[in-house]
Amino acid sequence: MTREITADQWRSVRRAYRVTGARFAEMVARVPDPGAMVTAEWTVADTVAHVALIAKMYRSLVRPESDPLLDAREQDQFEKTTVDTVFVLNKMMLQGLPERDIGVLVAGLLADIEEVLRVTEDADPATLLDWLGSSKVPLAGVLAHLVNELQIHGWDIARALKLPWTIPPGDAALFFELFLVGVVTHGIGHLADTDEPPRERRIAVAFRSAYTSPVVLVLHRGRVTVEEPGGPVDARISFDPASLNLMLFHRVGKVRSALTRKIVVSGRRPWLLPAFLRVVRLP
Template sequence: MPSPISDAQWHAVRVSLKHAGDRFAELVSSRDPDAKATQDWTVADTAAHVAVIAKLYTAQIGAEETPHPLPSLRSTVLTTTVDTVSDLNATALARFTERDTGRIIEQLQADIDVILRISDGLDPEEPLPWLGDSRVPRAGVLAHLVNELLIHGWDIARWRIPPQDAALFVDLFLVGLLRHDPGHLLANDEPPRERRIAVQFRSDHTNPVTLVLHRGKVTVEDPRDDNDVRLRFDPPTLNLMNFHRVSKARAVLTGKIGISGPKPWLLPRFLKTVRLP
């Protein structure tokens, strides 16, 4: 089982959040708010989406219960799965009507400062409630916000994502979620299978880890020589691929994702459950 979150990782994700927030603010401030960032969202919409997440995390990240900034979404958050996150995003954007990017960025940076202030000195490993009634360690929640800033900055400007920052999402959020409790976040229509599938993940910037899918459940183990699939990856590319910004074929053909092991054909079945929105 991978080790608990270290002081160095906690420090790194806090530094990365501040840096990514400032970088995102500078980027958004330099762009036409009405320009398209994605097929459906403008730059202003994209900034508003990230700002909503940061606002939600100001209430979630502390040690004590605080008022929910969007209380009408509380029950929706608990029932959301990977496949219904887009519905939650649409609802949140409809209720967060600000589209002046100057005001959005001012609020976003203020909320990031709040998150960093109230989480200072708290346990980075403490599991906090997240989508789909899952549990994510406090450091993982910060890593998720870092990733939102980086992915949506990429949407706007195709900017470079630092591999050490992308690695935090894998180590602290994804593995942290699976170590604690994924709830029903990964629920799908795939029938549970008796066949155990073990996929090993390695990169130059993350801790080596094996994710195991068995009978519909996903668990975390230390890597072993007999793992079915070995996946070596570039963290920015893996995150962009998982969030459908880069195709699987492109990731493999460019050498950013390498697949080996005795049974690589089991990977597609694994990815039907272990997936992101």
Template sequence: MSDVSGQAAVVREVLPVVAARFADLVTRVPPDAPATRDWTVADTAAHVAAVATRYRRTFGGPARPPAAGVDAITVDTIAEMNNRTLREFTERDPAVLAAALRADTDAVLELTADADHARPVPWLGGSRVPLGGVLAHLLNELLVHGWDVARATRSPWPVPPREAAPFFDLFVVGMIRNDVGHLLDGPPPDDRRIAVAFRSGHTAPVTLVLHRGRVGVGDPGAPTDARVTFDPATLNLVLFGRVSRARAALTGRLRVTGRRPWRLPAFLRTVRLPTNAAPLPAG
């Protein structure tokens, strides 16, 4: 069982290490090699570097009004924002991107060193995420896109559960506890109440409840429809469309049980994450 209050400290500890590992990876492989179906290695490095730059600017200056259209973003339109950012963020030299990524990551950590990591801050789609969850999001960007580059170039890229777990605890659950805004707007909501318990040895136990299109945290001990027992790295890759649920189940790193496990797909149609920058087919 994980102490959620300690996850922010884990993020702060491992974030510069993973940033350095990602920087080393993208400077060792061909920049024009395809990393996903749409992005090269250089594009992927630019995307992650742009995220770090955005957070450095967020924490390093006076509060500014959100850019036009940011509050209307949903998980289904984040791809458009990412593609627009890549068109505007034109640097593609891996060495330059790697240096900028490491510098911006260090700056983000320095700027938030004395901050309250439980304090909600505005994020995309009108949502609000704990500050520690924003740092966990940057860490997850490095881990997931590092997985993309490593898989495409047959390079090693271990993702220990300890590094992957804060994304679920601090970002996903943290956002749901605060405000998801318009981020999950999309298909017509299912009127059924669907409760799903999430359990792993590296995250705090939590039950998420979906009812009429809104998701919240359920009361401990309340009845659930499905129980997801997971390895944090595997769950993150499943949620971002990198690994199928069937493949994850075959490895034993994601198991679904409960009274009504067939309700999980309906739950995940609403409680979903972006799956843009799809991975290359397995080869």
């Protein structure tokens, strides 16, 4: 099943692409110490470099006539990457970008954001682009992915340095609706590959929020597909988009999300959800 990307969604993700980039740039410009640790391994400067590299990669994706960003070794890793090995590609790319001056990185980030918006102004948002692990993602989904990266890593920096940062739920919803549903619809490639043998049991999970159209994701024999709501499902998830994204990227625990009622699980067989999430997962 393929869902149409509406004109409203395309306008929304383009607006969020620019606005979230500007908000991120404004926040990191106030950071007093770019060497401050944000995670166990990354400083503020490393985090900004990571996001800037993704923006540069997407500029390269929408301008295939330009010089490729990735060398042969990085391209090979890009094509075979799974959710569990994406950290290898991140490490390779960061090592290839020694620049850690935040001013230089932010200027490049904003320039790449504007170039993507310029090049794609009249593009079809459903145009499929080659993405990690030989997956396929619609153009609108690629933009939604960077919006989410800016939101998540902005959250990381703000939390570590006690700076203000908000994740608007409507903008957060773009990641689920345009990227996650988009990549599942058009082919996840090797992204979900694991050593675990596929289960015969079919697991259907319905997702619903105030900011997205209802959708059902189905895991069956190792394949994940998208279905329209209305049929039988094993579990139902009602979610706040920002909370779901933070949980999927391991920033907020499942128990905390449930206790705050930001994510509510129900249905006939909710105990099947952990098996589903072992395959439908993010780095």
